[in-house]
Amino acid sequence: MSAIVWAKMKNKPVYKRVVLKLSGEALQGRQAHGIDFKVLDTLAQQIAEVHAMGVQIALVLGGGNIFRGASGSKVFEIERAVGDYMGMLATVINGLAFQDVIEKKGIPTRVMTAIEMHQIGEPYIRRRAIRHLENGRVIIFVAGTGNPYFTTDTAAALRAMEIGADVILKATKVDGVYTADPMKDKSARKFTGLKYIDVLKKGLKVMDATAISLCMDNNLPIVVFDLTKEGNIRKIITGEKLGTVVS
Numbered sequence: 001m002s003a004i005v006w007a008k009m010k011n012k013p014v015y016k017r018v019v020l021k022l023s024g025e026a027l028q029g030r031q032a033h034g035i036d037f038k039v040l041d042t043l044a045q046q047i048a049e050v051h052a053m054g055v056q057i058a059l060v061l062g063g064g065n066i067f068r069g070a071s072g073s074k075v076f077e078i079e080r081a082v083g084d085y086m087g088m089l090a091t092v093i094n095g096l097a098f099q100d101v102i103e104k105k106g107i108p109t110r111v112m113t114a115i116e117m118h119q120i121g122e123p124y125i126r127r128r129a130i131r132h133l134e135n136g137r138v139i140i141f142v143a144g145t146g147n148p149y150f151t152t153d154t155a156a157a158l159r160a161m162e163i164g165a166d167v168i169l170k171a172t173k174v175d176g177v178y179t180a181d182p183m184k185d186k187s188a189r190k191f192t193g194l195k196y197i198d199v200l201k202k203g204l205k206v207m208d209a210t211a212i213s214l215c216m217d218n219n220l221p222i223v224v225f226d227l228t229k230e231g232n233i234r235k236i237i238t239g240e241k242l243g244t245v246v247s
Contacts, residue, residue: 011238012053012238013050013053013054013055013237013238014237014238014239015055015166015167015236015237016054016055016056016166017055017056017057017058017133017163017164017165017166018055018056018057018058018165018166018167018168018169018237019058019059019060019156019159019160019163019165019167019168019169020047020057020058020059020060020168020169020171020233021059021060021062021152021153021156021168021169021170021171021207022043022059022060022061022062022171022227023062023064023152023171023172024061024062024063024064024065024066024068024090024091024094025062025064025065025173026039026062026171026172026173026227027039027040027061027065027094027097027098028065031065033065033066034065034066035065035093035094035097037097037101040097040098040101041101042230043098043227044098044101044102044104044105044107045105045230046230046231046232046233046234047059047102047105047107047138047233048102048105048106048107049231049233049234050233050234050237051107051136051138053234053237053238055237056133056134056136057133057138057139058129058133058138058139058140058141058159058160058163058165059095059098059138059139059140059141060141060152060155060156060159061091061094061095061098061140061141061142061152062091062094062152063087063088063089063090063091063092063093063094063152064087064090065090065094066090066093066094067083067086067087067089067090068087080148080149081148081149084144084148084149084150085115085148087144088114088115088142088143088144088146089115089143091142091143091144091152092111092113092115092117092120092121092142092143094142095111095113095121095140095141095142096111096120096121098140099111099140102138102140107137107138108135108136108137108138109137109138109139109140110122110132110137110138110139110140111140111142112124112125112128112129112132112139112140112141112142113141113142113143114141114142114143114144114145114146114147114155115143115146121142124141124146126162126163129141129159129162129163130163130164133163141155141156141159145158150210151208151210151211153207153208153210153211154207154208154210154211154214156168156170156207156211157207157210157211157212157214157215157220158214160215160220161214161218161220165220166221167220167221167222167223168215168220168221168222168223169223169225169233169236170206170207170222170223170224170225171225171227172224172225172226172227173226173227173228174226175190175225175226175229175242175243176190176191176192176224176225176226176242176243176244177190177191177194177199177204177205177206177224177243177244177246178190178191179191190244191204191244192241192244192245193244193245193246193247194206194244194245194246194247195246195247196212196213196215196216196246196247197216199212199246200212200213200216206222206224206244206246207222212246215246219247221245221246221247222245222246222247223236223242223243223244223245223246224243224244224245224246225242225243225244226242226243
């Protein structure tokens with residue numbers, strides 16, 4: 001009997017340390033923009049459930065619900081680097097909101113930022129982040145990598161490798177990766193598994209190419225799953241086959 005099957009039967013986690021990547025759009029729910037705190041509460045409850053199983057959890061948040069650097073710089077005709085920094089600040093707003101909701105579930109949380117803001121979050125230090133996880137704290141990584149021209153997908157891959165995560169859980173609004181947008185193309189076919197190189201060759205919108213390349217070089221698996229269904233995070237953690245696995 002495989003370790004994954006045994007863990008599933010016992011409802012035990014197959015992953016000890018995970019990075020959960022959440023886009024800013026995921027936090028806005030059905031709103032046109034901003035933060036839907038009902039969505040945050042639902043996510044926090046799922047995180048609390050997994051945290052109670054002894055899983056070490058780090059979150060990487062996007063900021064597209066408030067401001068998206070690349071597209072924003074085009075619309076407002078501002079310099080790309082400036083737009084990216086604005087997007088990084090948007091992730092900090094999301095991180096503070098999420099921290100408040102998670103801590104109301106009784107879970108100790110730390111916001112760690114790639115751009116130093118001592119009054120509201122800790123500067124990112126790799127060894128300190130690992131220590132927080134070992135002490136049972138949930139980490140929320142914000143401000144991306146701290147550099148323009150890099151997405152929060154790349155930040156998720158980078159942080160996951162730095163802290164020694166077992167997997168990246170990429171939360172989306174659909175139940176995996178498809179050959180086309182399933183919301184627009186009814187004939188779109190779902191992939192249950194993909195190789196990193198196939199994602200790059202096919203130009204599939206899993207994570208950006210830099211993030212996929214980093215994961216490929218370091219053999220870090222990515223699970224793309226449906227965020228909107230409650231309990232999915234726990235199911236993945238305990239070994240159920242959901243979504244699409246990129247490995």
